[in-house]
Amino acid sequence: MKSIICSKPKEFLQTEAPEPRPGPEEALVRIRNIGICGTDLHAYQGQQPFFEYPRILGHELSAEVIDAGADPRLKKGDYVVINPYLKCGECIACRRGKDNCCQYMQVMGVHCDGGMRELITVPTENAIPAEGLELDQMATVECFAIGAHAVRRAGLSNKDTVAVVGAGPIGIGVIQFAKITGARVIVVDLNDQRLRFCKEILGTDATINATKCPIQSLQDLTGGDKPTTVFDVTGNKSSMEAAFEYCAPGGQLVMVGLIKGRLTFDDPHFHKHELTLKSSRNGTSEDLQQVIDAIRDGLVDTENFITHRCGFDKIVDQFEAWILPETNVIKAMVEIN
Ligand SMILES: [Zn+2]
Ligand SMILES: [Zn+2]
Known part of the structure; x- marks a missing residue:
């Protein structure tokens, strides 16, 4: 499968990587949309503090379920929002429902590899069904949840x-x-x-x-x-x-x-x-769900919010342009077909 790695500041490498295999309580999903945000652009430019390379970027993700594992909420073919916040579930913040500031938080695309690749595995609880939303709207959910x-x-x-x-x-x-x-x-x-x-x-x-x-x-x-x-x-x-x-x-x-x-x-x-x-840091699962409901109810504008689009093969060229203020990017969206 195709995968794009930010190997060091200002350098993307396109590689072929082996397909990931889901572990227990994990789902295998095919990435469909990747929203690009300041974190990605700063990481690419080498301006993101504490960022480690090489890293696969991409944390604003919509995806299609390929293998739902044993989770009864999901089935093959469902479209899902990926919650990129991988929490420990056990620390004091997680125990109090404040998983947005988990002590051991790993954000996909930041602390561990993210979604700039065709297939990824995620804990099934991080795949959130979002019926009634378009795939590109789903990739705005994490950003709006903040x-x-x-x-x-x-x-x-x-x-x-x-x-x-x-x-x-x-x-x-x-x-x-x-x-x-x-x-x-x-x-x-x-x-x-x-x-x-x-x-x-x-x-x-x-x-x-x-x-x-x-x-x-x-x-x-x-x-x-x-x-x-x-x-x-x-x-x-x-x-x-x-x-x-x-x-x-x-x-x-x-x-x-x-x-x-x-x-x-x-x-x-x-x-x-x-x-x-x-x-205020990140968002909780409750916030992500509130955003999904608000978009479904037409309370949030996503159409004018997404200002730029490109295909997966064009990311490498587009990143340089999106950094420039005169491009007037609000939200750029990468589509993988
Ligand atoms: Zn973001
Ligand atoms: Zn925790």
């Missing part, structure tokens, strides 16, 4: 006014799931094209260009109150530190994006406003 999880962490209601700082692919997920709760959603980003997308396609209530004094604009848009919940989805240190100032008194800040390093904030400001600071 946004859905952040929104679940925040516990939003229709009384909240939310600011989402950073309208990349993950931010777009946060925006869509925040809107589902009925909250009022304001988007802050540097890129006017992204802001237009949020306004016109996602129907956000307001947008602010981050270069234009966002604190003042947030106050103006909320009658002086400022947002009750702020999500930072930038992975940018100065943005993350500035976001403390965007929250209403008694509000909360959810850090979805992350950096390699330390953040500092003004403790008197933090205490005076009794802010709540939360991090």
Whole structure:
């Protein structure tokens, strides 16, 4: 079977690999779609911290079941979403249902080999039936689950006014799931094209260009109150530190994006406003299921979200182009037929 290995930064090798054999409690699946995200592009460029090469990338996957093993939920020919988070099931996080931050988490395509190959084996519980979804929609589920999880962490209601700082692919997920709760959603980003997308396609209530004094604009848009919940989805240190100032008194800040390093904030400001600071990592199986249901119910836009497509044989050429900002990629989708 064909397999594409990222052998070192800036190098893909196309190889023939032997077909994998499923072990007990594993399913054999044929990969059909691979969503490409920042993690893949950064790994290819050599900018992903702690990344080890060689590695087979690809963690946003839809697949067809070839051999379902003994799992009664699955049968040959079913289309499934692959949950790429391989959890230990035994650590304190897993025991408390917080498998998104399992102590021994292995993310397929990051810590172990992923889906840029024709066939893979996965624990049967990581193959999630998603009837009613198209194969390309299934490959957006993991990406949206990160946004859905952040929104679940925040516990939003229709009384909240939310600011989402950073309208990349993950931010777009946060925006869509925040809107589902009925909250009022304001988007802050540097890129006017992204802001237009949020306004016109996602129907956000307001947008602010981050270069234009966002604190003042947030106050103006909320009658002086400022947002009750702020999500930072930038992975940018100065943005993350500035976001403390965007929250209403008694509000909360959810850090979805992350950096390699330390953040500092003004403790008197933090205490005076009794802010709540939360991090949000990956998504749980519950979040993945919520995304599948929301896409099936037409609550999430996937059509405009997928901006670029290519076949499996073209990945190697396309990666260089997708890195360039002028390509305006939101979500690129690889199709294996
Ligand atoms: Zn991803
Ligand atoms: Zn665990």
